[in-house]
Amino acid sequence: NAGVMQNPRHLVRRRGQEARLRCSPMKGHSHVYWYRQLPEEGLKFMVYLQKENIIDESGMPKERFSAEFPKEGPSILRIQQVVRGDSAAYFCASSAGTSGRETQYFGPGTRLLVL
Amino acid sequence: GDSVTQMEGPVTLSEEAFLTINCTYTATGYPSLFWYVQYPGEGLQLLLKATKADDKGSNKGFEATYRKETTSFHLEKGSVQVSDSAVYFCALFDNNDMRFGAGTRLTVKP
Numbered sequence: 001n002a003g004v005m006q007n008p009r010h011l012v013r014r015r016g017q018e019a020r021l022r023c024s025p026m027k028g029h030s031h032v033y034w035y036r037q038l039p040e041e042g043l044k045f046m047v048y049l050q051k052e053n054i055i056d057e058s059g060m061p062k063e064r065f066s067a068e069f070p071k072e073g074p075s076i077l078r079i080q081q082v083v084r085g086d087s088a089a090y091f092c093a094s095s096a097g098t099s100g101r102e103t104q105y106f107g108p109g110t111r112l113l114v115l
Numbered sequence: 116g117d118s119v120t121q122m123e124g125p126v127t128l129s130e131e132a133f134l135t136i137n138c139t140y141t142a143t144g145y146p147s148l149f150w151y152v153q154y155p156g157e158g159l160q161l162l163l164k165a166t167k168a169d170d171k172g173s174n175k176g177f178e179a180t181y182r183k184e185t186t187s188f189h190l191e192k193g194s195v196q197v198s199d200s201a202v203y204f205c206a207l208f209d210n211n212d213m214r215f216g217a218g219t220r221l222t223v224k225p
Contacts, residue, residue, distance in 0.1 A: 006158075033213065042204065042217035043159075056212075091158055093213075103149070104213060108158035 004029075004094050004107035005074075012113045013082050021077040021110045025094030032075040033104060034060075034067060037089040049075060082114045117142045121205045121216035128195055128223050136190040136219045138179075138205035146209035148172075148181055148188040153202045153218070162190075162203070195223045 005024040013019050025032050034046040045059040049069035060067065064082075069075040079086055089111045093104035122137040140146065147166045151159040163172030168183035177192045188205060200223045205216040 035215075043215040045213060045215075093159075103161055103164060104208070105161065106151070106159040 004092060004105050006090075006092050006107035006110050008110060009108060010111050010113070012115065014115050015083055016081050019079040019082050019086070019112055019114075021079075021090050021092075021112070022074040023077070023092030023094075023107055024074040025092075026105055029094035029096050029105075031095045031097065032069050033093045033095075034075075034077050035091045035093065037091060037109070043091065046077075079112075082112075084114050087112055087114045117146065117207060117209050117212060117214050119205050119207055119214050119216040121203075121219055123217070124202075124220040126219060126221045128221070130197055130223055130225050131194045132223075134190070134192040134195045134199075134221070136203055136205075136221070138188045138190065138216060140186050140188065140205075140207050140214075142186075142207060142209045144209045146207040148179070149206040149208070150177070150179055150188070150190050151204040151206060151215075153204065155201070159204065195221070197223045197225050199223050 004026055007022050030051050032049045035043040036046055037043050047060045047067045048056040051069055052071050064080045066078045089109045091109045092107045095104045119140050149164045150162040152162045153159050163174040165172040165181035168181050171180045179188050179190045181188055202218045202220045204218045207214050
């Protein structure tokens, strides 16, 4: 019974490169959430997706960031032309639904370092 | 909008001391409340949760009671261990929106 999986666990990029972060939700979960945790800060919501749909992207920067959750395969958080300020831990969570009572289960995170 | 406020850290305690980490919330609806724990270098793990007023969540010796009258969900443990050293996040889920507190770093010294 695998939990939420994220890869890579660590990612190093130079300024201007692209970063792709992957998240496979728990089996049976069709809702995925991405969060960013800046050093010494709390978690900040970025985006909420269901299969093939973005439900809420109010926490995502308007430029350079995009997310998808295709019908097949993992959810992808994509950061284009990375800058040093993008260095953070990015966590994915999944849930079975959104009645307000389901728990979100978190992956181990991807730690992005931009040089 | 909804928000979560938890006590600022860091908190340093000796082993076997009593722990309280305060958490209060504001919400327009009837949120579910959670405590997550993040051990060094790891992702978040659900510690406990409560889905309605007066519910008590408990796990690994930690407890928190959903107090609607005081809009609080304080985390407590009677006797902490060195292995409890981590960052603790209070969170609420309401209207398809998850909000986290800033996290409280706990260090337990032997």
